[in-house]
Amino acid sequence: MVFLSTALVPPDLVEGLATRYPLARVTGAAAEITPDGAAAGVRGWLTDPTQPVTPDILDRLPDLAVISQFGVGYDNVDVAAATERGVLVCNTPAVLDQAVSELTIGMILALGRGIVGFDRFVRHGRWPVQAPELVHDVHGAVLGILGMGRIGRRVARLAQALGMTVIHHRGSAEGATRVERDALFRQADFISIHAPLTPETRGSVGARELALMKPSAYLVNTSRGAVVDERALVAALRDGRIAGAALDVMEREPLPAEHELCRLDNVVLLPHVGSATVQTRRAMGELAVRNLVAVLEDRRPETVVNAELLARLDDQGRT
Numbered sequence: 001m002v003f004l005s006t007a008l009v010p011p012d013l014v015e016g017l018a019t020r021y022p023l024a025r026v027t028g029a030a031a032e033i034t035p036d037g038a039a040a041g042v043r044g045w046l047t048d049p050t051q052p053v054t055p056d057i058l059d060r061l062p063d064l065a066v067i068s069q070f071g072v073g074y075d076n077v078d079v080a081a082a083t084e085r086g087v088l089v090c091n092t093p094a095v096l097d098q099a100v101s102e103l104t105i106g107m108i109l110a111l112g113r114g115i116v117g118f119d120r121f122v123r124h125g126r127w128p129v130q131a132p133e134l135v136h137d138v139h140g141a142v143l144g145i146l147g148m149g150r151i152g153r154r155v156a157r158l159a160q161a162l163g164m165t166v167i168h169h170r171g172s173a174e175g176a177t178r179v180e181r182d183a184l185f186r187q188a189d190f191i192s193i194h195a196p197l198t199p200e201t202r203g204s205v206g207a208r209e210l211a212l213m214k215p216s217a218y219l220v221n222t223s224r225g226a227v228v229d230e231r232a233l234v235a236a237l238r239d240g241r242i243a244g245a246a247l248d249v250m251e252r253e254p255l256p257a258e259h260e261l262c263r264l265d266n267v268v269l270l271p272h273v274g275s276a277t278v279q280t281r282r283a284m285g286e287l288a289v290r291n292l293v294a295v296l297e298d299r300r301p302e303t304v305v306n307a308e309l310l311a312r313l314d315d316q317g318r319t
């Protein structure tokens, strides 16, 4: 038996899976998923980052072998608890790098070239655009990247092709300059976040960091909302202490329509669509299903989060 608690996997992939394994579509918290207590016989769980995977729910699934996440981020999963219980956790890295990077560049251009703001302008019958409404070139601007992993490096390459100067403070990326973290906040015209949500990164872009930014600078976030202290961000945007922000992710998703962010004109808001292209969602779905089936068939999954458990299972004779 396989639990399915994501509606995002393309339907034909789900149908294909259902021909091989009995599928139970489940939503909601632990108690709703297994209202009668332990759900024996559930060996696989195909899920996404909106579903909390807690020790409590893992305890209700004594036969679980794999959590296959439709997404690269896995901050919703208590990986240590899964590892302790011998449950492999898989995710979908790499296949969404380009889609998220494209969106990031789009958000930079939307902010820098006023694409969203000027759209509102026209709709309100305003024309032409002249000083002081002129915007600034994106080429020649400095992009500070927080989190120089696969996606950060891809964004760096695209930004460099646009003529931006890229700075970062950790890791390495071709053609990018490494600076101190505070210097990154001080020097950047755009800051783009590509770090996972961890105890270390939670709230790590807060009032202090926002205060270091230039009043003309923009913040872009396509990673996880909680990396930013949203209250501090709202205050900085409201008071014009930074020029604007583009957010694909928020602390609470879906963002309630009455949220203060929705009332600010210097913000571009997107409904968590970094990976939301037909091609990328299919590639993610295919990888998530392959990972799930591999474990159920006692083979090695392609992309595993708790690699130490995989090594242990390998030692015990898994092929």
Ligand code: 8YV
Pocket (backbone or CB within 6 Å): 008, 048, 049, 050, 070, 071, 072, 073, 074, 096, 272, 273, 274, 275
């Ligand atoms: C989501 C994401 O997976 O990959 C991630 O970590 O945040 C997105 O790609 C997607 O929205 C499905 O939940």
